[in-house]
Amino acid sequence: MSLLELKNVSKIYGSLHALDKVNMKVEEGEWLAIMGPSGSGKSTMMNIIGCMDKPTEGEVLLEGVDIAKENNKNLTTIRRDKIGLIFQQFHLVSYLTALENVMMAQYYHSLPDEKEALEALDRVGLKDRAKHLPSQLSGGEQQRVCVARALINYPKLILADEPTGNLDEANEAIVVDLFRRLHEDGTTLIVVTHDPEVAEVAQRTLVLRDGRIDRETINENFTGKIRFD
Amino acid sequence: MFLRMLKGALFRQWKKMLMIAFTIALGASLATAMLGVMMDVGDKVNQELKAYGANIKVVPKDASIINELYDIEDGESSGSYLREDELGKIKTIFWAFNIVDFTPFVSTEATLPDGSPVKVTGTWFNHHMDLPTGESLDAGIMNLRSWWEIKEGEWIDEQSAAGNDVALVGAQVAEANNLHAGDKIHLTASAGEKDLTIAGVFDAGGDEDDGIFVTLDTAQALAGLDGKIDSIEVSALTTPDNELAEKAARDPKSLTVKQYETWYCTAYVSSICYQIQEVITDSVASAVRQVADSEGEILEKTQLLMVLITILSLVGAALGICNLVTASVMERAGEIGLMKAIGAQNRSVTLMVLAEIVFSAIIGGIAGFFMGMGFAQIIGHTVFGSAISLRPMVVPLVAVLVVIVTIVGSIPAIRLLLKLRPAEVLHGR
Numbered sequence: 001m002s003l004l005e006l007k008n009v010s011k012i013y014g015s016l017h018a019l020d021k022v023n024m025k026v027e028e029g030e031w032l033a034i035m036g037p038s039g040s041g042k043s044t045m046m047n048i049i050g051c052m053d054k055p056t057e058g059e060v061l062l063e064g065v066d067i068a069k070e071n072n073k074n075l076t077t078i079r080r081d082k083i084g085l086i087f088q089q090f091h092l093v094s095y096l097t098a099l100e101n102v103m104m105a106q107y108y109h110s111l112p113d114e115k116e117a118l119e120a121l122d123r124v125g126l127k128d129r130a131k132h133l134p135s136q137l138s139g140g141e142q143q144r145v146c147v148a149r150a151l152i153n154y155p156k157l158i159l160a161d162e163p164t165g166n167l168d169e170a171n172e173a174i175v176v177d178l179f180r181r182l183h184e185d186g187t188t189l190i191v192v193t194h195d196p197e198v199a200e201v202a203q204r205t206l207v208l209r210d211g212r213i214d215r216e217t218i219n220e221n222f223t224g225k226i227r228f229d
Numbered sequence: 230m231f232l233r234m235l236k237g238a239l240f241r242q243w244k245k246m247l248m249i250a251f252t253i254a255l256g257a258s259l260a261t262a263m264l265g266v267m268m269d270v271g272d273k274v275n276q277e278l279k280a281y282g283a284n285i286k287v288v289p290k291d292a293s294i295i296n297e298l299y300d301i302e303d304g305e306s307s308g309s310y311l312r313e314d315e316l317g318k319i320k321t322i323f324w325a326f327n328i329v330d331f332t333p334f335v336s337t338e339a340t341l342p343d344g345s346p347v348k349v350t351g352t353w354f355n356h357h358m359d360l361p362t363g364e365s366l367d368a369g370i371m372n373l374r375s376w377w378e379i380k381e382g383e384w385i386d387e388q389s390a391a392g393n394d395v396a397l398v399g400a401q402v403a404e405a406n407n408l409h410a411g412d413k414i415h416l417t418a419s420a421g422e423k424d425l426t427i428a429g430v431f432d433a434g435g436d437e438d439d440g441i442f443v444t445l446d447t448a449q450a451l452a453g454l455d456g457k458i459d460s461i462e463v464s465a466l467t468t469p470d471n472e473l474a475e476k477a478a479r480d481p482k483s484l485t486v487k488q489y490e491t492w493y494c495t496a497y498v499s500s501i502c503y504q505i506q507e508v509i510t511d512s513v514a515s516a517v518r519q520v521a522d523s524e525g526e527i528l529e530k531t532q533l534l535m536v537l538i539t540i541l542s543l544v545g546a547a548l549g550i551c552n553l554v555t556a557s558v559m560e561r562a563g564e565i566g567l568m569k570a571i572g573a574q575n576r577s578v579t580l581m582v583l584a585e586i587v588f589s590a591i592i593g594g595i596a597g598f599f600m601g602m603g604f605a606q607i608i609g610h611t612v613f614g615s616a617i618s619l620r621p622m623v624v625p626l627v628a629v630l631v632v633i634v635t636i637v638g639s640i641p642a643i644r645l646l647l648k649l650r651p652a653e654v655l656h657g658r
Contacts, residue, residue, distance in 0.1 A: 052570060052652035073574065080572025087655060091567045095241035100233060107230035108572035
């Protein structure tokens with residue numbers, strides 16, 4: 001059984017088909033990149049997979065459960081227990097420190113554990129910045145806090161929406177390296193990106209166009225390491 | 230973690246929270262001030278209205294019947310009298326504390342040395358009484374006729390040595406007989422004669438200007454009515470009449486036991502009259518209707534005005550809180566969307582936002598209460614010239630109102646918050 005399977009998934013807004021009968025599978029432990037121009041349906045797909053939206057038609061099976069049929073409360077629970085989210089705009093709570101931002105995810109999941117949260121920050125190289133507020137961190141550091149927050153509850157799937165979109169090359173490399181390590185640990189990664197260099201690092205790339213999967217490429221030389229031209 | 234997040238929200242974005250606390254403080258201060266004044270305005274207005282004179286008149290029972298039958302003018306003797314030694318009992322009735330002032334009257338006809346007749350009225354001016362309750366009281370017309378203008382000299386001071394040998398002469402008598410403060414006058418009446426010094430000349434603007442006022446003892450000696458009085462005027466703090474009071478005023482016996490108890494234990498002018506009749510032998514106490522009715526109406530209108538202002542101020546505060554909290558939720562939509570995205574249920578987010586607001590409300594409410602106490606005193610001193618005594622009831626009332634206003638004011642924000650979908654706020658769609 002695949003970790004995630006989309007069967008004939010459509011999202012229709014009036015006459016606009018943001019997603020049009022999409023079929024895809026993601027295996028456990030896989031690193032998948034989703035690319036496509038603006039308006040191709042990347043974010044819509046991300047929202048549906050991330051339990052933040054429901055398809056108009058079709059089935060979305062996460063560990064065999066059709067999340068398209070769940071109510072909002074159950075979707076929140078599924079998202080909390082199985083999915084780690086990383087956003088382009090970082091989305092950290094401005095009045096909480098880096099450590100507290102990570103602990104907040106623990107709090108809504110189960111019980112906050114400061115030691116474990118510090119370890120997560122240590123994994124992303126920010127243990128010494130734990131007591132800093134987001135405004136006192138650089139963009140790259142903020143995104144690494146987001147990664148720490150996404151992985152703190154050991155999710156089955158990490159969904160990253162343009163995770164390097166606001167980062168310079170150095171920070172992009174750091175974040176991609178974090179993904180590689182997560183992948184090595186067996187975490188399933190779906191990364192939505194505009195950046196071909198980030199997409200090339202993944203095992204497989206799907207290109208969306210007009211709400212449909214336009215093409216699929218397999219990275220034969222997968223290393224998980226980014227190469228800048 | 231909840232407390233940690235709450236602490237972060239409160240102290241790291243203290244300016245926003247201070248703004249909410251400030252709005253709540255304003256609402257609470259207005260509510261405190263208005264409720265404080267509203268609850269005390271009855272006594273204050275009542276005391277102000279006492280300047281218009283007595284609102285209860287007590288006369289002998291026979292005199293009352295004759296007055297009604299023959300429409301005899303006030304002051305004309307009917308031949309029946311009340312007992313002076315019973316006057317102190319007025320301050321022993323159930324509503325004794327509501328009796329602000331009272332004074333007896335006894336009148337007689339006297340003649341001046343040139344043979345011209347003059348009405349002489351004996352009364353208290355500032356009569357000192359030590360009551361059985363341990364209370365002491367200075368009663369008399371100095372307070373009950375506060376509008377009299379002393380044109381020359383001064384009021385009679387009963388507590389001075391010369392208290393019984395002085396007179397207060399009406400402006401018309403003084404003018405007709407060329408009398409001035411400090412002059413001596415000789416009064417001859419049916420039972421005796423007296424030499425008195427004119428303490429002052431007064432202008433009452435009415436019939437009283439045609440007479441001379443002396444102490445009760447002096448008038449009783451002139452009239453030969455030792456220990457007797459014609460009438461008593463009483464100024465009492467009363468509750469505006471309602472249907473029950475009107476029914477009781479017509480006939481207390483028509484009331485049921487429960488109605489009687491309610492009426493007797495409420496400071497209606499009719500129940501105070503009834504209680505005075507109980508302690509003064511063979512007397513009839515009746516309300517001076519124009520004064521009692523006006524007092525009741527003014528009091529009711531003033532209280533209604535205060536209630537309306539209080540409601541309006543609370544509605545204003547609720548709207549202010551509503552705007553601020555809604556703006557705050559909209560401003561924090563991203564953060565709230567994020568909380569939901571990482572697994573917070575609506576209940577947790579609502580609890581967090583409400584906790585922040587309630588905390589601000591507590592700080593604002595306490596600050597507002599003390600500000601309101603200050604406002605109430607400013608109103609008291611500006612309008613009534615005295616302090617407002619804040620009733621203990623104001624504290625729980627303001628607390629309940631602040632909680633209600635805060636929660637009601639937060640409802641639109643909470644509804645907005647429940648509708649927020651993480652995908653919409655995090656992706657700006």
